[in-house]
Amino acid sequence: MQVTMTVNDVEVTREIEGRLLLVHFLRDHLGLTGTHWGCDTSNCGTCVVWLDGEPVKSCTVLAAMAGGHEVRTVEGLAKGAELDPIQEGFRQCHGLQCGFCTPGMMMTCRALLDKNPDPTDAEIREAISGQICRCTGYSTIIRSVRWASVHEAAAKQEEVAQA
Amino acid sequence: MTAVQEPKLTTFDDNDQKPVGYGRMLRKEDPRLLRGRGRFTDDVQLPGMLHLAILRSPFAHARIVGIDTSAAEAAPGVRAVVTGAALAEQGLAWMPTLSNDVQAVLATDKVRFQGQEVAFVVADDRYQARDALELIDVEYDVLEPVVDVRKALEPDAPLIRDDLEGKTNNHCFDWETGDKDETDAVFARADVVVSTDVVYPRVHPAPMETCGAVADFDAVEGKLRLWSTTQAPHAHRTLYAIVAGLPEHKIQVIAPDIGGGFGNKVPIYPGYVCAIVASIVTGKPVKWMEDRSENLISTGFARDYIMRGEIAATRDGKILGIRTNVLADHGAFNGTAAPVKYPAGFFGVFTGSYDLEAAYCKMTAVYTNKAPGGVAYACSFRITEAVYLVERIVDTLAYELGMDPAELRLKNFIKPEQFPYTTKTGWVYDSGNYEPTMRLAMDMAGYADLRKEQEVKRANGELMGIGIAFFTEAVGAGPRKNMDILGLGMADGCELRVHPTGKAVVRLSVKTQGQGHETTFAQIVAEEIGIPPADIEVVHGDTDNTPFGLGTYGSRSTPVSGAAAALVARKVRDKAQIIASAMLEVTVADLEWEKGRFQVKGDPGKSVTIQDIAMRAHGAGDLPEGIEGGLEAQICYNPSNLTYPHGAYICVVDIDPGTAQVKVRRFIAVDDCGTRINPMIIEGQVHGGLTDGVGMALMEMIAFDEDGNCLGASLMDYLIPTSLEVPDWETGYTVTPSPHHPIGAKGVGESATVGSPPAIVNAVVDALKPFGVRHADMPLTPSRVWDAMRGQATPPI
Numbered sequence: 001m002q003v004t005m006t007v008n009d010v011e012v013t014r015e016i017e018g019r020l021l022l023v024h025f026l027r028d029h030l031g032l033t034g035t036h037w038g039c040d041t042s043n044c045g046t047c048v049v050w051l052d053g054e055p056v057k058s059c060t061v062l063a064a065m066a067g068g069h070e071v072r073t074v075e076g077l078a079k080g081a082e083l084d085p086i087q088e089g090f091r092q093c094h095g096l097q098c099g100f101c102t103p104g105m106m107m108t109c110r111a112l113l114d115k116n117p118d119p120t121d122a123e124i125r126e127a128i129s130g131q132i133c134r135c136t137g138y139s140t141i142i143r144s145v146r147w148a149s150v151h152e153a154a155a156k157q158e159e160v161a162q163a
Numbered sequence: 164m165t166a167v168q169e170p171k172l173t174t175f176d177d178n179d180q181k182p183v184g185y186g187r188m189l190r191k192e193d194p195r196l197l198r199g200r201g202r203f204t205d206d207v208q209l210p211g212m213l214h215l216a217i218l219r220s221p222f223a224h225a226r227i228v229g230i231d232t233s234a235a236e237a238a239p240g241v242r243a244v245v246t247g248a249a250l251a252e253q254g255l256a257w258m259p260t261l262s263n264d265v266q267a268v269l270a271t272d273k274v275r276f277q278g279q280e281v282a283f284v285v286a287d288d289r290y291q292a293r294d295a296l297e298l299i300d301v302e303y304d305v306l307e308p309v310v311d312v313r314k315a316l317e318p319d320a321p322l323i324r325d326d327l328e329g330k331t332n333n334h335c336f337d338w339e340t341g342d343k344d345e346t347d348a349v350f351a352r353a354d355v356v357v358s359t360d361v362v363y364p365r366v367h368p369a370p371m372e373t374c375g376a377v378a379d380f381d382a383v384e385g386k387l388r389l390w391s392t393t394q395a396p397h398a399h400r401t402l403y404a405i406v407a408g409l410p411e412h413k414i415q416v417i418a419p420d421i422g423g424g425f426g427n428k429v430p431i432y433p434g435y436v437c438a439i440v441a442s443i444v445t446g447k448p449v450k451w452m453e454d455r456s457e458n459l460i461s462t463g464f465a466r467d468y469i470m471r472g473e474i475a476a477t478r479d480g481k482i483l484g485i486r487t488n489v490l491a492d493h494g495a496f497n498g499t500a501a502p503v504k505y506p507a508g509f510f511g512v513f514t515g516s517y518d519l520e521a522a523y524c525k526m527t528a529v530y531t532n533k534a535p536g537g538v539a540y541a542c543s544f545r546i547t548e549a550v551y552l553v554e555r556i557v558d559t560l561a562y563e564l565g566m567d568p569a570e571l572r573l574k575n576f577i578k579p580e581q582f583p584y585t586t587k588t589g590w591v592y593d594s595g596n597y598e599p600t601m602r603l604a605m606d607m608a609g610y611a612d613l614r615k616e617q618e619v620k621r622a623n624g625e626l627m628g629i630g631i632a633f634f635t636e637a638v639g640a641g642p643r644k645n646m647d648i649l650g651l652g653m654a655d656g657c658e659l660r661v662h663p664t665g666k667a668v669v670r671l672s673v674k675t676q677g678q679g680h681e682t683t684f685a686q687i688v689a690e691e692i693g694i695p696p697a698d699i700e701v702v703h704g705d706t707d708n709t710p711f712g713l714g715t716y717g718s719r720s721t722p723v724s725g726a727a728a729a730l731v732a733r734k735v736r737d738k739a740q741i742i743a744s745a746m747l748e749v750t751v752a753d754l755e756w757e758k759g760r761f762q763v764k765g766d767p768g769k770s771v772t773i774q775d776i777a778m779r780a781h782g783a784g785d786l787p788e789g790i791e792g793g794l795e796a797q798i799c800y801n802p803s804n805l806t807y808p809h810g811a812y813i814c815v816v817d818i819d820p821g822t823a824q825v826k827v828r829r830f831i832a833v834d835d836c837g838t839r840i841n842p843m844i845i846e847g848q849v850h851g852g853l854t855d856g857v858g859m860a861l862m863e864m865i866a867f868d869e870d871g872n873c874l875g876a877s878l879m880d881y882l883i884p885t886s887l888e889v890p891d892w893e894t895g896y897t898v899t900p901s902p903h904h905p906i907g908a909k910g911v912g913e914s915a916t917v918g919s920p921p922a923i924v925n926a927v928v929d930a931l932k933p934f935g936v937r938h939a940d941m942p943l944t945p946s947r948v949w950d951a952m953r954g955q956a957t958p959p960i
Contacts, residue, residue, distance in 0.1 A: 033206035034199015039455040043878035074199035098677025099196030100371040100422030125886040137850030
C-alpha cells in the first residue's frame with residue numbers, strides 16, 4: 001500500500017506493507033535512525049515520536065496509521081545548528097549517558113514543556129514514567145527539563161523586554 | 164591522604180568550566196547523540212544487506228528429533244535457512260565460552276534452556292525472516308528439566324550436559340577460599356554466632372539497546388568486518404579467529420555507539436557467530452538484532468547465588484569471622500565472563516570493609532536448564548553478591564546484639580593505618596579511609612534525627628526503615644600474572660599521537676557504553692600534556708584502529724586504560740622535553756613543566772608550548788641526537804594491583820502497612836573512587852547504579868516455572884525502575900587516591916550497583932522490625948513484604 005505523511009515538515013510517500021510499524025518505517029525506509037527500537041511491548045519508550053504533536057510509541061503505531069498525519073522525530077528538534085533548549089538542557093545537566101533512550105525522552109519532555117512551561121519535578125517524573133532509562137537514574141533528566149524550562153522562560157522575558 | 168569535602172549540588176553555572184584536565188566538563192559525545200546522529204549497531208545499513216532471525220527453543224530441556232526447513236526455505240525473500248546440523252558439518256556447531264566451557268551456537272543434539280538457538284533464517288528484510296521462522300518444523304522429545312538449583316545434584320536429577328564426555332551429573336565446579344580450620348576455631352570460641360540464609364535472585368542487565376551485529380564478509384579480500392554490540396572488541400576478535408578459523412588480521416570488529424552494556428555485552432553470543440556464518444554463506448552483509456524477549460531469555464543473566472552467611476563476634480560487637488556456603492546456578496553452559504582463575508569472580512572479597520580474624524567460603528556451582536551467564540549487571544565480577552552477603556549478615560549481627568548498625572560498622576572498619584590491608588582471603592586493599600566516608604553519609608542523612616523520627620513513627624504504627632551499607636570494591640582487572648580471559652592477559656594498550664599543529668588523537672582498547680570515555684580520556688591526557696580536551700580526539704571501539712586490550716567491564720576502564728592513557732601522555736611529554744631543550748638551547752634538567760609548556764627554570768618567560776614542540780617534532784631542521792621525528796608513543800599497561808573504591812550508603816524507606824508497598828524516600832550515597840576526573844560523569848555513574856539497586860531490591864527477578872519457562876521474558880514481566888520508583892539521589896564524596904595508579908584514580912562504574920541493594924534491603928528489614936522480621940529476600944515486592952509482615956517470608960527460589 002502507499003502511504004503519505006509529513007515527517008519533520010517534509011512530505012514523504014512510500015510503498016509499504018500494511019503491517020509495517022512506524023518505528024521501522026522511520027528507521028529503515030527513511031533512514032531516520034535517531035528513533036530507537038527497544039522492547040516491542042510499549043514499555044521502554046525509546047521509540048517515542050510525535051504524531052500530530054502528541055508523543056506516541058512508534059513501535060505500537062502502524063506506519064499506515066500515520067498516513068495523512070504529521071510526524072516529528074528527534075532529527076526534527078534542532079533548528080539547524082541551534083539545539084532546542086531541551087537538547088541543550090540534556091547536554092548541560094548530563095541528562096544522557098549511552099544516549100539510547102535520549103531521543104524518546106527528549107520528545108516527551110519537549111511535549112511536556114509545550115503544554116506546561118514550568119512543570120514541577122513530580123510533573124516531569126509523571127511525564128517520563130512510561131519510559132525507561134538504564135543509565136541516568138532520572139535525577140539528571142529532571143534537572144535537564146528544569147534547565148530548559150528556566151532558560152526558555154528567560155529567553156521569553158528577553159523577547160518581551162526587547163519588544 | 165583523605166580530604167573530606169562537603170557534597171556540592173550541581174548548579175547550572177558549573178557548566179561553563181572547561182578545564183585543561185580534570186573537572187566538570189560537558190561531554191564530547193553528546194552533540195551527536197542529542198541530534199539522533201549516534202550510530203548504534205542497528206543503525207548500520209549496508210548495500211544489499213540481509214536480515215537474520217533466530218528460531219529459539221520453546222522447551223527448557225528436549226531432544227531434537229528432527230528439523231524440517233523446506234517450507235521456510237520456500238518462503239518469500241528467504242535466502243538461507245541454517246540448522247545446527249549444517250553448522251556441525253563446518254565444525255561450527257559449538258563454541259568456547261569465556262569460562263573454558265563450550266556452548267552450542269545452534270543446538271544439534273538437545274536444547275538445554277528455553278530460548279536456546281536452534282536454527283536461523285536469512286531473508287531480504289526483518290519481517291520476512293521472522294515470518295519464515297514460523298515455517299520451520301522442529302520435532303522435540305521433551306525431557307524433564309532441572310529448574311530447582313537445590314535439586315541439581317540429586318542422584319536422579321536429569322543429566323543436562325551429556326555432550327561433555329564422561330559427565331554423569333550436573334556439577335559445574337567447586338571453589339573455596341580462606342582457611343576453614345582457623346575459621347571454625349574462631350567460630351567455636353565466639354560469644355555470638357548469627358546465621359542467615361540469603362538469596363540473590365537471578366536478574367538481568369537489560370540494556371536499552373539489545374544485542375546485535377552486522378557481519379560483512381568480503382570473499383575477495385578474505386576480510387570480515389563485524390559491527391557488534393561488544394564491550395570487548397579486541398577479545399572478541401581473537402575469539403572469532405579461534406572459533407571461525409579466520410586469520411586474525413582479516414577480522415575487524417567495530418563496536419559503534421552502544422546503548423548500555425552493564426556486562427550484558429561482554430560474552431560472545433551465538434547470534435554474532437550466526438551473523439558471521441550467514442554473511443559467509445550468502446556473500447552479503449547480514450544484520451542480526453535480537454528483540455527484547457530474546458535479550459531477556461537468552462543473554463547473560465546476573466547473580467543467582469543461594470548463600471548461607473555466618474558471622475561470629477564478641478558480645479561487645481567485635482566481628483571475629485565470616486563463614487559462607489554458596490550454591491551457584493550457572494545455567495546450561497558455564498558462560499561466566501570472569502578471569503579464568505576466578506570461577507567465582509571476585510566473590511572472595513566477602514569479608515567486606517572489616518578487620519577480621521578468619522574467613523572461609525565454600526562454593527558449589529551447578530548446571531541447570533536455564534540461560535547461561537552469571538557475571539553481568541555491573542557486578543564487578545560478583546562483588547555485588549559478596550557485598551550483599553556481608554552487609555546483610557552484619558545487619559543481622561547488629562539486630563542480635565541490639566547495636567546500632569552504623570556503630571557496629573564503625574567499630575569494625577579496617578583502620579587507615581592498616582592499608583595496604585591483606586584480607587583473610589588474600590586480597591590486598593590498596594588504600595581506604597572508611598570512617599570519614601561513613602560519617603559524611605551519616606551527616607548528610609541526618610542519621611540521629613532519622614532514628615528519632617523512626618521512633619516516633621513506630622509508636623504511631625507507621626513503618627519507616629533506615630538501611631546502611633558500606634562497601635569496598637575490587638576493580639580494574641587486572642595484574643596479568645594471575646588474571647586472564649581464555650589466556651589473554653588483562654592489560655590494556657594506549658596510543659597517543661600529537662599532530663604537527665598540536666592537536667592529538669588517543670587510541671584506546673576499551674570501549675564506552677555510555678560512561679563517557681571520549682570525554683574522560685581526553686581529560687586524562689589533557690591533564691598530563693596540556694592540550695585542551697577539545698583538541699584531543701578519542702578513538703575506540705575499532706580493532707583495526709586501536710591497540711590491543713581487554714575492553715570495558717568490571718569498572719576497569721579508568722583503573723587500567725586510564726592509567727595507560729596517563730602514562731602514554733607522560734612518555735610523549737618526556738620526548739617533548741628533549742625537543743624543548745634543543746629549541747630553548749638548555750639542558751633537559753634546566754626545564755620545568757608548567758601545564759602545556761616547558762619553561763626554563765628561573766626564567767619562565769623563556770618557554771615553548773606543547774604545540775610549538777609538536778610542530779618542531781614534525782618540521783624541518785635537526786632534532787636532538789637519537790630523537791626520531793614525530794611526537795607519539797604507545798604503551799601497554801599491566802596493573803600491579805586492583806584498585807579498591809569504597810562507599811557508604813544510607814537508604815530511608817516507608818512501607819504502607821495496608822499494601823506493603825515500599826517507597827524509597829531518600830538515598831544518600833557517599834563514594835570514594837580516589838582521584839576524580841570528571842565529577843559530573845562520576846555522579847551520573849553513581850545515579851545509574853543506585854537505580855539498578857532499587858530495581859534489584861524491590862522489583863527485578865528472572866523467575867522460572869517448574870517446566871523451566873522463563874517468567875521474566877518481557878518488560879511487562881521483568882520490571883525495571885521508572886522515574887516514579889526512585890527518589891532524587893543525594894550524593895557526596897571523599898577522596899582516597901590509589902597509591903599504585905599513576906593518577907590515583909579508582910573505578911566507579913559499578914560501585915552503586917554493588918552498594919545499593921543491601922542498603923535498601925537493610926532499610927526494609929529495619930522497617931519491619933516491629934514484626935520481628937530478621938531477613939527477607941529480594942525482590943521485596945508488595946506480596947513478598949506482605950508475607951514477611953505475617954511471618955511467612957520465603958525465599959524467591
